[in-house]
Amino acid sequence: MKDYFCAEISESQLNKTITTCGWVATRRDHGGVIFIDLRDHTGILQIVCNPDNKKIFSIAERIRSEYVIQITGKVTSRKKGAVNKDLSTGTIEVVVDKLEILNHSKNPPFKVNDDETNEDQRLQYRYMDLRNFNMQKNLRFRSNLIKLIRNFFYDRGFIDIETPILTKTTPEGARDYLVPSRIHTEKFFALPQSPQLFKQILMIGGFDKYFQIAKCFRDEDLRADRQPEFTQLDVEMSFIEQQNIMRLCEELFSIIFKDLLNIKTKLEFDILEYNDAMNEYGCDKPDLRNPLKLIDIKKILKNIEFKVFSDHVNNKNSRITALKIPGGCTLTRKSIDDYTDSIKKFGAKGLAYIKCENINDIEKGIISPIKKYISKDILQDIIKITDAQSSDLIFFSADKACIVNESMSYLIQRIGSDLRLLKDEWSFTWIVNYPLFKLDAQTKKYTSMHHPFTSPQNIEDLDSEQISEIKSKAYDLVLNGNEIGGGSIRIHNKDVQNKIFKLLGLNDKEIQNKFDFLLNALDYGCPPHGGIAFGIDRIVMLLLGLPSIRDTMAFPKTQSSSCLLTQAPSHVDKEQLTELSIKTLNKK
RNA sequence: GGAGGCGUAGUUCAGUUGGUUAGAACGCCUGCCUGUCACGCAGGAGGUCGAGGGUUCGAGUCCCUUCGUCUCCGCCA
Numbered sequence: 001m002k003d004y005f006c007a008e009i010s011e012s013q014l015n016k017t018i019t020t021c022g023w024v025a026t027r028r029d030h031g032g033v034i035f036i037d038l039r040d041h042t043g044i045l046q047i048v049c050n051p052d053n054k055k056i057f058s059i060a061e062r063i064r065s066e067y068v069i070q071i072t073g074k075v076t077s078r079k080k081g082a083v084n085k086d087l088s089t090g091t092i093e094v095v096v097d098k099l100e101i102l103n104h105s106k107n108p109p110f111k112v113n114d115d116e117t118n119e120d121q122r123l124q125y126r127y128m129d130l131r132n133f134n135m136q137k138n139l140r141f142r143s144n145l146i147k148l149i150r151n152f153f154y155d156r157g158f159i160d161i162e163t164p165i166l167t168k169t170t171p172e173g174a175r176d177y178l179v180p181s182r183i184h185t186e187k188f189f190a191l192p193q194s195p196q197l198f199k200q201i202l203m204i205g206g207f208d209k210y211f212q213i214a215k216c217f218r219d220e221d222l223r224a225d226r227q228p229e230f231t232q233l234d235v236e237m238s239f240i241e242q243q244n245i246m247r248l249c250e251e252l253f254s255i256i257f258k259d260l261l262n263i264k265t266k267l268e269f270d271i272l273e274y275n276d277a278m279n280e281y282g283c284d285k286p287d288l289r290n291p292l293k294l295i296d297i298k299k300i301l302k303n304i305e306f307k308v309f310s311d312h313v314n315n316k317n318s319r320i321t322a323l324k325i326p327g328g329c330t331l332t333r334k335s336i337d338d339y340t341d342s343i344k345k346f347g348a349k350g351l352a353y354i355k356c357e358n359i360n361d362i363e364k365g366i367i368s369p370i371k372k373y374i375s376k377d378i379l380q381d382i383i384k385i386t387d388a389q390s391s392d393l394i395f396f397s398a399d400k401a402c403i404v405n406e407s408m409s410y411l412i413q414r415i416g417s418d419l420r421l422l423k424d425e426w427s428f429t430w431i432v433n434y435p436l437f438k439l440d441a442q443t444k445k446y447t448s449m450h451h452p453f454t455s456p457q458n459i460e461d462l463d464s465e466q467i468s469e470i471k472s473k474a475y476d477l478v479l480n481g482n483e484i485g486g487g488s489i490r491i492h493n494k495d496v497q498n499k500i501f502k503l504l505g506l507n508d509k510e511i512q513n514k515f516d517f518l519l520n521a522l523d524y525g526c527p528p529h530g531g532i533a534f535g536i537d538r539i540v541m542l543l544l545g546l547p548s549i550r551d552t553m554a555f556p557k558t559q560s561s562s563c564l565l566t567q568a569p570s571h572v573d574k575e576q577l578t579e580l581s582i583k584t585l586n587k588k
Numbered sequence: 589g590g591a592g593g594c595g596u597a598g599u600u601c602a603g604u605u606g607g608u609u610a611g612a613a614c615g616c617c618u619g620c621c622u623g624u625c626a627c628g629c630a631g632g633a634g635g636u637c638g639a640g641g642g643u644u645c646g647a648g649u650c651c652c653u654u655c656g657u658c659u660c661c662g663c664c665a
Contacts, residue, residue: 033622448665560656
């Protein structure tokens with residue numbers, strides 16, 4: 001039906017007669033001559049309908065926005081004054097001598113390339129929104145990324161294996177999406193949160209290099225970077241160490257950046273220990289483009305009487321940190337109040353600060369509402385340990401460690417971006433040496449930091465009393481402050497796996513019910529193995545600088561997990577439920 | 589489960605202290621127009637102010653409930 005895409009037509013086809021198809025972006029009717037901007041994913045081409053061909057002209061008069069048309073005509077160069085510099089095809093136009101309307105369109109609910117359209121409109125009429133050049137770009141980039149990933153792994157001897165979507169519910173982790181079984185009354189499948197156990201079993205099955213672009217499902221609340229169904233690059237290998245996986249991933253991202261973003265410079269991958277990350281940044285996904293860091297000042301304050309600090313000085317679970325903001329004296333009272341307010345959602349009670357207008361004049365050069373509670377010596381120590389210069393501002397946070405960490409890591413991010421402190425670069429950071437367990441604040445039970453199949457660094461540690469001190473062979477990859485992937489070396493020994501389940505508080509019966517198949521499989525010659533998984537949607541979002549992973553998906557869901565295009569989820573017929581032996585509760 | 593923002597024409601939005609007939613831009617329709625490119629000009633149509641309730645002589649505006657959407661907290665091994 002066509003020889004070229006719209007924007008493929010250029011001066012190289014000058015005076016040739018070509019055929020192309022597309023959507024009508026705009027029509028400009030001058031009475032005597034009609035211009036049509038014809039659009040496809042490549043761009044826009046101006047076509048000209050002259051009145052001398054009455055048949056064509058009358059068709060052109062009936063054409064409206066988003067009509068699908070086919071045109072044949074001669075590629076003509078535009079006169080000097082008529083060149084449009086904003087179009088890649090702006091030096092030429094096609095003079096039509098055949099024009100066919102392939103399909104009509106209702107008047108569109110919004111202009112296709114108007115980027116002000118509200119998202120609910122875009123999602124309801126997603127087929128219109130997908131014609132937008134940005135969505136075309138995003139989804140085509142995503143496709144190229146997946147193609148590159150597949151080739152990368154195929155080239156290195158990896159096997160792409162599909163794992164079930166209908167599978168078994170797993171305890172811990174996220175809430176499962178459940179699918180009722182018709183044949184097995186009162187039993188349910190679960191959609192996979194990840195192919196974790198299947199890929200481990202593939203290792204036992206002798207596929208020593210596996211990968212998959214896998215759909216995963218988690219029934220949890222949504223965020224800009226979280227959807228109920230999302231796509232992971234899932235990788236697993238046998239007979240490898242942590243280093244092998246890390247080097248492989250670094251190679252993958254180097255190629256992605258070179259081939260897809262045309263970034264040729266060698267990517268640096270920082271490595272940070274989990275404990276250091278928490279101490280310096282208050283979180284396990286720091287953005288190392290940001291120069292702001294936390295400094296512990298508990299020791300300096302050990303003799304202070306000021307209650308805000310003294311309450312926490314001798315509390316093991318508390319943390320007291322300083323955050324120096326270079327040039328922060330320019331911050332207004334209003335913005336400091338804003339920052340103080342913004343960290344209250346993490347449970348922080350307040351945000352003390354001192355302005356170091358002149359560090360050589362403690363009397364007049366240091367200004368702070370809390371100055372009267374702090375001795376000169378301590379002030380000097382604080383200035384020294386933070387290496388504060390004149391015009392810097394120092395924030396203080398004293399509270400339970402988790403509150404300090406959450407609020408201050410938020411503040412680091414917020415101020416870093418407000419004051420434009422971030423370096424303009426891509427920052428990859430591996431976080432390693434994670435704890436194996438974390439204590440759930442509500443249930444007071446230990447849960448896995450990564451997942452229950454993660455290998456401890458030393459098996460003997462499992463017998464120690466200090467469970468929270470046990471380190472794991474887990475690793476996360478962080479890009480510009482976003483967790484894009486994580487993995488671990490897995491447990492390949494049945495006894496070790498059993499021990500972990502026990503430490504997690506599972507009894508024999510639960511272990512049997514939930515993980516019998518895994519433990520059995522471990523009994524039949526499981527090779528040492530490990531792997532990693534990456535969030536494809538998140539990677540596309542970051543690489544393209546998008547505000548949400550919804551813009552990386554053709555058909556995403558809203559924050560309340562509904563699809564505005566199809567109106568899913570929806571009620572089902574009673575017959576369907578009966579067949580599944582399901583009765584709904586009338587919740588009011 | 590919680591906090592906050594938004595919801596007014598097809599779309600994006602304005603709407604003052606509660607006050608007469610709810611506006612703009614774009615889009616749409618009709619007419620004019622042979623070089624525009626967000627064409628232009630003239631005219632026109634188009635509103636359950638998300639829904640329900642309340643206060644009031646009077647509600648787009650105030651109050652309550654509710655729905656939708658977005659951001660965040662909790663949650664997300």
